[in-house]
Amino acid sequence: MLVDSSKTEALRSVLQVSPQDNVAVCLRAMQAGETVRVGDKPFQLISDVPTFHKFAVTLIAKGETVLRFGESIGVASQAIAQGEHVHTHNVSSTLKGAETYTIEAQSADAASAKRSRTFQGYRRADGRVGTRNEIWIIPTVGCVARTAEQAAIRAADRIDGRADGIIALPHPHGCSQLGDDLDGTRKVLASLAMHPNVGGLILLALGCETNQVDVLAAELDGVPENRLRIVRSQSVLDEMEETQNAIDELLDVMSEDKRSDCDLSDLVIGLKCGGSDALSGLTANPLLGDMTDIVTGNAGSAILTEIPEIFGAEHLLMRRTSDETVRGRIGALVNDFKDYFVRAGEPVNENPSPGNKAGGITTLEEKSLGAVQKAGKAEVRDVIMYGERNKANGLILLEAPGNDAVSCTALAAAGANIILFTTGRGTPLGFPVPTLKISSNSDLAARKPRWIDFDAGQVLRSPDRSEAAEALLDLIIETASGKKACHELNQERSIAIWKRGVTL
Missing domain, CATH: 2.30.130.110 (Archaeosine Trna-guanine Transglycosylase; Chain: A, domain 4)
Structure with missing residues (x-):
């Protein structure tokens, strides 16, 4: 408090x-x-x-x-x-490399009371819920990334109410990659392709890339045949015409999809902070903690990531985890990430960024202590690796770096159907799923109304956060029910893939 x-x-x-x-x-x-x-x-x-x-x-x-x-x-x-x-x-900073943890669980505060709130979502065949019903065009390789973008633009005026949108997810990868690096690209693209916001999927291939489309398609689990189209650019006379035909076919299928009542257990919120300032840990991040407690307290899921930005605060998450195995996996994940820095010859406390420092954050420990406020009081129930899909309820810890685009892509791939993104400095960047930008201070909200969806600076003007928390929950429900976030209105949708290997 x-x-x-x-x-x-x-x-x-x-x-x-x-x-x-x-x-x-x-x-x-x-x-x-x-x-x-x-x-x-x-x-x-x-x-x-x-x-x-x-x-x-x-x-x-x-x-x-x-x-x-x-x-x-x-x-x-x-x-x-x-x-x-x-x-x-x-x-x-006093941060050092890998540690041996001897942290025991402590009793955690009770989660928030049950809520009867509902939102209007798209119930999929596997039971998951989408907050959007969109066609996603996913290129297998960077060579056809612009083709995917052009295809989405050309088809936009033909939606005619049959879908919420058509978006391309361009990226520069998929060729000249080897081993685990190629596997990582394929895994995150497959997980994105299986997102419940995808009502229709087009895999747009070139043909000669290392990320072969048939191998990628084989990793898709549960995508109905009538909602998947594959376009092989080198094998057809006109790849643009083929893609447009595929879009029209998918729009016809999706025209029957309707929103229905869904409760908070169907929400999967991704938790992210970027361009933080010294107020992030006082206003916006604690508000996200309130949302985490509400959603997980109602059997929904919240996914926390940015592992380098919990360095120095991991003990707080480990203390309130009753499962000894999960507690050990949290420590192992943090140590593995520290080793990742050390192997590259970089200090583990290279953070905070220049923008963070200008905003008043002094050390990575300070940044991390503010960042973990997003997790509220919930117990960490599982640890999943980069590119994996979440299949559990409760608070989940996801392996990913702090980079805004990479971590938000990982959150979407893990199944977040809405992302809550706090910021003290602001960014126009948008991601595949609805992403609410929540400013830590009111000045940013006033200066950047096209970027910011919610002003958490109001917390400083109230005796407690309860009123702001209810207002943010209202906005989350409205957004999950179809209200467009600022980045959607600005047509800011992108992904970034974490590349960790050699390029040929």
């Missing part, structure tokens, strides 16, 4: 997350000499502090742990005086 560190509205300009913290956050740019109040202790800032950056609320000795969220975000690299700006110039 946030601690209001001011006594009056005039002084309502700083926030302390936890009473144990030895830092607090400025909600506006403040200058040296201004008086701030943390608890019952008014004092003066001794340095300028940018908006959403931190300052010391007490003397922090060199080598002493710097606390935010009641947890360590690093150590002071030099003595930090009370009222002094706290950031990368005087705080260092």
